[in-house]
Amino acid sequence: MSIIVNEKELFFTLRTANSEYQIKADKFGVLKHIWYGEITGRDMDYLLHRPDVGFSGSIYEADNRRAYSLDTMPLEYPCGGVGDFRVPAICVTHSDGSTALDLRFKEYCIKSGKYAIPQLPAVYSEKSEAQTLEITLRDTASETEVVLRYGVLEDKDIITRSAEIRNFGEKEIFIKKAASLCLELPQGKWEWIHFHGRHAMERQTERTPIIHGIQESSSLRGTSSHQQNPSFIICSPDCGENHGECYGAFFVYSGSFKTQIEYDQLKQTRAVMGINPDIFGWSLKGGENFFTPEAVMTYSGAGFSPLSQNFHRVIRENICRGKYKLTERPVLINNWEATYFDFDGDKILRIAEEAAKLGVDMLVLDDGWFGKRNDDCSGLGDWFVNEEKLKGSLGVLVEKIKKLGLKFGIWFEPEMISEDSDLYRAHPDWAIAIPGRKPTRARYQLVLDMSRKDVRDYLYDSIGKILKSADISYVKWDANRSICDWYSAELSPERQCELPHRYVLGLYELLERLTSDFPNVLFEGCSGGGGRFDAGMLYYYPQIWCSDDTDAYERTKIQYGTSFIYPISAVGSHISVVPNHQTGRITPIESRAVTAMAGSFGYELDLGSLSDEEKGLVSQQIKSFKKYGPLIHNGKYYRLSNPMTENSALWEFVSEDKSEALIQGMIFRKIPNMKRISVKAEGLSPDSFYRIEGSDELYTGKALMCGGILLDDMWGDYRAVEIHLIKNNADN
Numbered sequence: 001m002s003i004i005v006n007e008k009e010l011f012f013t014l015r016t017a018n019s020e021y022q023i024k025a026d027k028f029g030v031l032k033h034i035w036y037g038e039i040t041g042r043d044m045d046y047l048l049h050r051p052d053v054g055f056s057g058s059i060y061e062a063d064n065r066r067a068y069s070l071d072t073m074p075l076e077y078p079c080g081g082v083g084d085f086r087v088p089a090i091c092v093t094h095s096d097g098s099t100a101l102d103l104r105f106k107e108y109c110i111k112s113g114k115y116a117i118p119q120l121p122a123v124y125s126e127k128s129e130a131q132t133l134e135i136t137l138r139d140t141a142s143e144t145e146v147v148l149r150y151g152v153l154e155d156k157d158i159i160t161r162s163a164e165i166r167n168f169g170e171k172e173i174f175i176k177k178a179a180s181l182c183l184e185l186p187q188g189k190w191e192w193i194h195f196h197g198r199h200a201m202e203r204q205t206e207r208t209p210i211i212h213g214i215q216e217s218s219s220l221r222g223t224s225s226h227q228q229n230p231s232f233i234i235c236s237p238d239c240g241e242n243h244g245e246c247y248g249a250f251f252v253y254s255g256s257f258k259t260q261i262e263y264d265q266l267k268q269t270r271a272v273m274g275i276n277p278d279i280f281g282w283s284l285k286g287g288e289n290f291f292t293p294e295a296v297m298t299y300s301g302a303g304f305s306p307l308s309q310n311f312h313r314v315i316r317e318n319i320c321r322g323k324y325k326l327t328e329r330p331v332l333i334n335n336w337e338a339t340y341f342d343f344d345g346d347k348i349l350r351i352a353e354e355a356a357k358l359g360v361d362m363l364v365l366d367d368g369w370f371g372k373r374n375d376d377c378s379g380l381g382d383w384f385v386n387e388e389k390l391k392g393s394l395g396v397l398v399e400k401i402k403k404l405g406l407k408f409g410i411w412f413e414p415e416m417i418s419e420d421s422d423l424y425r426a427h428p429d430w431a432i433a434i435p436g437r438k439p440t441r442a443r444y445q446l447v448l449d450m451s452r453k454d455v456r457d458y459l460y461d462s463i464g465k466i467l468k469s470a471d472i473s474y475v476k477w478d479a480n481r482s483i484c485d486w487y488s489a490e491l492s493p494e495r496q497c498e499l500p501h502r503y504v505l506g507l508y509e510l511l512e513r514l515t516s517d518f519p520n521v522l523f524e525g526c527s528g529g530g531g532r533f534d535a536g537m538l539y540y541y542p543q544i545w546c547s548d549d550t551d552a553y554e555r556t557k558i559q560y561g562t563s564f565i566y567p568i569s570a571v572g573s574h575i576s577v578v579p580n581h582q583t584g585r586i587t588p589i590e591s592r593a594v595t596a597m598a599g600s601f602g603y604e605l606d607l608g609s610l611s612d613e614e615k616g617l618v619s620q621q622i623k624s625f626k627k628y629g630p631l632i633h634n635g636k637y638y639r640l641s642n643p644m645t646e647n648s649a650l651w652e653f654v655s656e657d658k659s660e661a662l663i664q665g666m667i668f669r670k671i672p673n674m675k676r677i678s679v680k681a682e683g684l685s686p687d688s689f690y691r692i693e694g695s696d697e698l699y700t701g702k703a704l705m706c707g708g709i710l711l712d713d714m715w716g717d718y719r720a721v722e723i724h725l726i727k728n729n730a731d732n
Helices: 304-318 345-358 394-403 422-426 453-469 493-517 552-563 589-597 612-634 701-706
Strands: 003-006 011-015 020-025 031-037 090-093 103-112 131-139 144-153 158-167 173-185 191-198 201-209 213-218 231-235 246-252 257-263 269-275 282-284 289-291 294-300 332-334 362-365 407-412 474-477 522-525 543-545 571-576 600-604 636-639 648-654 660-667 689-692 698-700 719-727
Touching: 003 103, 011 131, 011 144, 031 103, 031 173, 031 294, 090 158, 158 173, 158 304, 173 246, 173 294, 191 213, 191 552, 201 552, 231 257, 231 269, 231 304, 246 269, 246 304, 282 289, 282 493, 294 304, 304 636, 332 345, 345 362, 345 394, 345 612, 362 474, 394 407, 394 453, 453 493, 493 522, 552 571, 552 589, 552 636, 552 648, 552 660, 571 589, 589 600, 589 612, 589 660, 589 719, 600 612, 612 648, 612 660, 689 701, 698 701
Parallel strands: 332 362, 332 600, 362 407, 407 474, 474 522, 522 543, 543 571, 571 600
Antiparallel strands: 003 011, 011 020, 020 031, 090 173, 103 131, 131 144, 144 158, 158 289, 158 294, 173 269, 173 282, 191 201, 191 231, 213 257, 231 246, 246 294, 257 269, 636 648, 648 660, 660 719, 689 698, 689 719
């Protein structure tokens, strides 16, 4: 039983395999956060003794109990305007202009299974796999209620959070902030890890001590963004991959977000995550409700590896959906870096012919196949085939490619519109722009108003027509700019602040229709690479193009940061040409291969330009990926080195039964006159014997984990590492 309630004390315990989360409604109805961490065997509220702190006021009912202050105690869902001067989870304005919200316990219920959230992606589960706790809080002076929902997936060590705001009164209230998660850590000194970046360098790890005041990671770009990822880790200063305490959370949302971490006057840490309130507001009329997106949490007392593995598992099994969520993905060739806009049907066929010879499964036709689209300044929105460019219909081209033994995929950028397009000339009001102001262009394109049903219907019809016109197995869904100039002709002036969130809801609605009606199509997300790499998107498509930077050395760092939260199966990763188109760097094709294998494997180059030797290597790489693919996508993932600080990027996949493991990666620089490098394995059965494939020598798992494996001496820089460990058949 994962949810335990002490009725008399109104004490709630959410228990997972390795953690527990404790909440208590006190005698005044204030909902306190008590504990999140190791299973302790007792209630931890004995820790919550606070002194009388000057200038920290008390609620009215506390009379002269000056030590009782909302400003000093850990709270489960702190409100603005009622004496807690720290970062709030919720802020509202009432019809009389007042801004106080004083939420007190009203009731609770426990339900079998995991709650769902209307119009929003969320963790789902079998009914027997999860329980839901609902705690209803009511404002002391208005008809406003908040229902806090907790989903507990006991075996997966996962707790989810979401809130529903209800207006039972006749007068409208205005929501200024509605966070999904507040995590209080009243004891301990902590450090914070967030994942920052930029286009072509996403999810770089940055670890800093939590200092007095407020630290923040956020996006105002309309998407979760290249610059910050909607996730965080809070850890003890001694925390490493296999030791120390850490708490992680990610946001199941694809729009602007904000995470704030405050270290207060009493050295308590509070983390609040939700929709970014700087570009959010919501008018809630009488009888209406508002649902926040979901936040997903886990705790590990044994370092980062279990935390990441918990997240990988819940995303793969309980967020990703559809035919491809757990199945192996096709090895594909994308024509973008081979041709850019300069192609015709004959050139695409030549690429397909070469790919078929080498064992590639699928050809993906990228940008430039539709409308008047020979550069990035025109054509977006005109989703009809340029048959002159393709030298025939799309259906004919696809049939020719299928005869070669390849599946076919295609690129769309549905959310965007070019001013030089038939669609814009017919419907200029469909683009997001403020009347009387010139819009901001990015990549010389504007953004369609996805909150509008007529826009979504047009996109559904036009994309659906293309998908029905040919045997298309894959869609790459791109979005190549951030969003500003927020304004919709469909919304009244006082509701314009709702557009950023309505945009995301509209996008989700369209994706739900398309993925439901075309269940056999593998959808891959992209936003200038990894600019919208979040769990909200993974609910609709099981993989996302990780970054437009295909340089193998840089990719090890991008994929390292990504791996803390997101599973390897979600990472779109390809081998590209050298010198690399983003950096000019030359890396061996073997190193490019092992880096790209830590994801959904493919190629982004002109295979015809390769030497015969390189073509032989490509053919062998594809065979290797198909051999190792089940282990890579289904095995437990371990980071064996830190490419941000070390001379290597090394990682490992271990099967659930520990019968095999695959160590891959890259040594960056050759160091002369130095001993051989060793790498320590993780996750093996310590008393079992293993051999390295290609060798008969046996090693105990403990030897490989404690002493390590000596790597072959390397010559040159950026050298690949690939070691397949197989458990000895005679070993029990």
